[in-house]
Amino acid sequence: MKKKxxxxxxxxxxxxxxxxxxxxxxxxxxxxxxxxxxxxxxxxxxxxxxxxxxxxxxxxxxxxxxxxxxxxxxxxxxxxxxxxxxxxxxxxDGFRTCLAQWQDAHGNITLDEEVLANDDxxxxxxxxxxxxxxxxxxxLQGMNTINWSKQGLLYxxxxxxxxxxxxxxxxxxxxxxxxxxxxxYAYPALTGGTCTVVIYDEAMWKEAGFDSFPTTWADxxxxxxxxxxxxxxxxxxxxxxxxxxxxxxVSCLGxxxxxxxxxxxxxxxxxxxxxxxxxxxxxxxxRLFHDTSIFNKDFNAISNEDAREYYISGDAAxxxxxxxxxxxxQASLEGDPKFDTTKFAVxxxxxxxxxxxxxxxxxxxxxxxxSAKAAEDPDKLAACIDLCQYLTGTAFSEYVGANYALAGFxxxxxxxxxxDTYTQDxxxxxxxxxxxxxxxxSYVDGSVWSVLNTEMQExxxxxxxPATVAADTQAAYKAYLGQ
Numbered sequence: 001m002k003k004k005x006x007x008x009x010x011x012x013x014x015x016x017x018x019x020x021x022x023x024x025x026x027x028x029x030x031x032x033x034x035x036x037x038x039x040x041x042x043x044x045x046x047x048x049x050x051x052x053x054x055x056x057x058x059x060x061x062x063x064x065x066x067x068x069x070x071x072x073x074x075x076x077x078x079x080x081x082x083x084x085x086x087x088x089x090x091x092x093d094g095f096r097t098c099l100a101q102w103q104d105a106h107g108n109i110t111l112d113e114e115v116l117a118n119d120d121x122x123x124x125x126x127x128x129x130x131x132x133x134x135x136x137x138x139x140l141q142g143m144n145t146i147n148w149s150k151q152g153l154l155y156x157x158x159x160x161x162x163x164x165x166x167x168x169x170x171x172x173x174x175x176x177x178x179x180x181x182x183x184x185y186a187y188p189a190l191t192g193g194t195c196t197v198v199i200y201d202e203a204m205w206k207e208a209g210f211d212s213f214p215t216t217w218a219d220x221x222x223x224x225x226x227x228x229x230x231x232x233x234x235x236x237x238x239x240x241x242x243x244x245x246x247x248x249x250v251s252c253l254g255x256x257x258x259x260x261x262x263x264x265x266x267x268x269x270x271x272x273x274x275x276x277x278x279x280x281x282x283x284x285x286x287r288l289f290h291d292t293s294i295f296n297k298d299f300n301a302i303s304n305e306d307a308r309e310y311y312i313s314g315d316a317a318x319x320x321x322x323x324x325x326x327x328x329x330q331a332s333l334e335g336d337p338k339f340d341t342t343k344f345a346v347x348x349x350x351x352x353x354x355x356x357x358x359x360x361x362x363x364x365x366x367x368x369x370x371s372a373k374a375a376e377d378p379d380k381l382a383a384c385i386d387l388c389q390y391l392t393g394t395a396f397s398e399y400v401g402a403n404y405a406l407a408g409f410x411x412x413x414x415x416x417x418x419x420d421t422y423t424q425d426x427x428x429x430x431x432x433x434x435x436x437x438x439x440x441x442s443y444v445d446g447s448v449w450s451v452l453n454t455e456m457q458e459x460x461x462x463x464x465x466p467a468t469v470a471a472d473t474q475a476a477y478k479a480y481l482g483q
Contacts, residue, residue: 071379080121140369142177186367193323196252200318213345236316238307242453251440256353282466289460
């Protein structure tokens with residue numbers, strides 16, 4: 001009987017993301033019409049996924065400058081970098097560290113923090129937006145940018161982003177999910193990362209007859225026969241939150257069928273969820289989850305965190321999640337033999353896919369936004385902008401680069417050789433060995449993804465056919481477009 005371990009509520013540093021990454025064939029979305037600052041690539045490494053922490057003394061972030069801020073009062077800020085989630089998580093740890101640095105440097109300002117686990121955060125921030133009661137500063141998902149900007153909830157940050165002291169170092173592709181009508185509505189927050197990584201125990205797979213994780217689903221099915229006989233799940237997956245199947249599976253598998261143009265069209269407002277190639281991706285997803293014994297039977301009932309514990313405990317030979325999971329697993333397995341045998345792989349090839357490449361989806365899920373109401377007080381607005389710029393500037397980049405092999409958004413020198421093999425392996429998985437593709441739910445609108453996510457959950461249970469899921473999603477998409 002599988003152990004039901006209580007999951008630790010960890011926020012995902014990135015669940016729905018999209019960004020242009022070096023070497024990626026990801027579709028290019030239309031950038032804002034306004035003139036952009038020169039977008040130089042980071043001097044050392046590209047923005048990296050939230051990788052596991054190195055076993056080295058923590059380097060301190062540069063102290064925040066005690067600038068001449070006229071504001072004297074409170075700033076409300078809402079985020080999901082909980083203390084638990086920040087353990088081993090470069091983006092969240094860096095965010096919390098730099099937030100504290102800024103607070104210490106500005107004693108005349110009090111930060112009223114509301115910190116929630118990721119799923120709770122998504123629910124609460126949407127509730128706050130519906131009530132026109134957003135915090136002064138908060139983390140914004142790309143899927144909400146267009147509607148919330150149309151509703152007048154977001155402050156237009158175009159000018160402040162262009163005039164930021166770090167403007168020349170920003171990779172402007174990271175801002176695409178946070179643009180509407182040629183305007184920027186958020187700074188790039190946390191770090192870029194991947195939502196789809198197969199984390200597997202090399203030793204267990206060798207026992208099943210494979211030197212590494214298989215490159216085809218047919219071979220995974222063969223391995224499932226062995227693992228099933230051992231009472232072990234082949235791959236652990238959790239979809240109780242519904243977003244996981246979209247962000248951590250279909251947005252990567254889909255590219256094996258559609259290539260890049262299909263999603264470019266979706267972003268542009270001319271796409272078709274009923275396109276045969278996308279329906280084929282949904283059909284293969286249903287087959288893998290419903291018709292094979294690859295995944296744990298309770299995948300729709302458990303969370304991403306629960307599924308991760310199946311892998312950590314040895315109840316599963318592999319796990320599919322995101323970069324935040326890789327960092328948590330590293331911290332959990334330190335000192336365990338499983339630490340040295342944990343490796344990383346891309347999704348296997350689907351037999352009928354025609355566009356297969358070694359894709360892993362990579363990008364940016366959240367930006368730091370300022371509410372329109374905060375802008376009603378010019379001094380308060382200036383303080384909010386200063387806070388956002390500090391949290392996305394060199395202080396953050398240097399901290400995560402020194403401690404987690406991350407470059408951040410402004411670049412930092414990263415000496416990869418000082419990090420353990422686990423960290424190096426994951427870095428190479430993310431930025432050297434594989435190509436990047438888009439993460440679907442970073443764009444368009446939550447109303448569309450809500451339909452797809454809900455119905456896909458029914459689909460993999462066998463309760464709804466892929467063509468119906470595609471048709472219903474297309475209807476939601478057309479409604480979003482006003483068609």
